[in-house]
Amino acid sequence: MFExxxxxxxxxxAVVLPVIVFCMGLLVTFGQLIFARMVVQMAAYDGARSAVxxxxxxxxxxxxxxRARRALGNAIGMVEGSKQSTFSHTGWSRGGxxxxxxSIRVRTLFPIINEDFQIGRETLIRGTSVTMVERGG
Amino acid sequence: MGKLFFKMFxxxxxxxxxxxxxxxxxxxxxxxFTGFLIDTGMSFYVRAHFQTITDAASAAGAVYGGEAYHxxxxxVPLVRIRxxxxxxxxxQVIQANEAFLPARExxxxxxxxxxxxxxxxxxxxxxHLEQYYASQDDANPSAHFTVRLAGRxxxxxxxxxxxxxxxxxxxxxxxxxxxELDR
Numbered sequence: 001m002f003e004x005x006x007x008x009x010x011x012x013x014a015v016v017l018p019v020i021v022f023c024m025g026l027l028v029t030f031g032q033l034i035f036a037r038m039v040v041q042m043a044a045y046d047g048a049r050s051a052v053x054x055x056x057x058x059x060x061x062x063x064x065x066x067r068a069r070r071a072l073g074n075a076i077g078m079v080e081g082s083k084q085s086t087f088s089h090t091g092w093s094r095g096g097x098x099x100x101x102x103s104i105r106v107r108t109l110f111p112i113i114n115e116d117f118q119i120g121r122e123t124l125i126r127g128t129s130v131t132m133v134e135r136g137g
Numbered sequence: 138m139g140k141l142f143f144k145m146f147x148x149x150x151x152x153x154x155x156x157x158x159x160x161x162x163x164x165x166x167x168x169x170f171t172g173f174l175i176d177t178g179m180s181f182y183v184r185a186h187f188q189t190i191t192d193a194a195s196a197a198g199a200v201y202g203g204e205a206y207h208x209x210x211x212x213v214p215l216v217r218i219r220x221x222x223x224x225x226x227x228x229q230v231i232q233a234n235e236a237f238l239p240a241r242e243x244x245x246x247x248x249x250x251x252x253x254x255x256x257x258x259x260x261x262x263x264x265h266l267e268q269y270y271a272s273q274d275d276a277n278p279s280a281h282f283t284v285r286l287a288g289r290x291x292x293x294x295x296x297x298x299x300x301x302x303x304x305x306x307x308x309x310x311x312x313x314x315x316x317e318l319d320r
Contacts, residue, residue: 015160016163023171026171027174031178045192048193094201097229097230131196132230
């Protein structure tokens with residue numbers, strides 16, 4: 001049917017190229033998300049550890065936020081000013097439990113399905129750590 | 138051998154569909170490879186999460202159970218970690234953190250060990266109980282609380298959803314907190 005085979009290789013390449021680019025993009029995006037999650041989790045843990053040695057809950061909160069902010073400096077693609085945190089405890093005395101969460105928005109290389117099940121280039125990443133309060137009360 | 142293969146391949150005159158077959162094979166490999174990388178990335182992430190849980194549990198147990206006291210024999214100041222208090226507080230911290238593990242349906246904490254037997258600390262092999270108490274012979278009396286967490290990450294691509302509990306990644310993490318006498 002098709003006697004002339006001119007350009008066949010180019011067409012084949014054009015068909016395969018998007019698949020390869022898609023896979024590469026998926027990998028880069030996924031790597032970016034995993035890295036961001038690790039950084040956010042470590043920020044939550046570092047923040048919580050800094051807080052539990054403080055004498056009061058308010059100074060603990062400040063210490064946690066300060067430490068987490070510094071730890072998040074390594075997050076690639078973090079949307080400026082998107083950091084949020086929650087700080088709750090079962091009682092600020094030795095033995096109480098502190099739950100500290102950090103969340104940021106990350107802009108990915110390729111669009112992904114985000115937390116609201118919509119396609120977009122930004123997604124929410126959250127990390128939480130529970131540690132025991134060591135001082136206070 | 139190479140010549141024979143070339144001859145055989147050359148004899149296939151009808152090459153229609155060869156590109157499609159190669160394309161399908163490449164796509165299947167690409168999907169499998171992508172899944173493999175996703176699982177590898179996730180297992181690293183879960184492992185890092187395990188480590189933060191272990192660190193928090195170890196510190197909590199040692200601080201909550203740690204106590205300075207005087208030896209009833211000769212009044213020498215010593216330090217110990219009260220076993221029941223340390224273990225229960227560490228368990229509480231692990232359970233509280235477990236709720237925040239990523240991919241909860243594919244991650245399982247299987248075993249938690251406190252002060253495992255045979256740990257070598259400061260060049261000495263210690264039993265489970267020895268680690269909770271400082272020795273009078275030590276220049277710097279110190280007690281130790283080690284938490285060992287063992288679990289599994291069931292892979293996304295080859296995990297239980299396809300072939301049952303066949304392919305999973307074993308995860309483990311250790312953390313030790315030492316309580317020393319404040320002289």
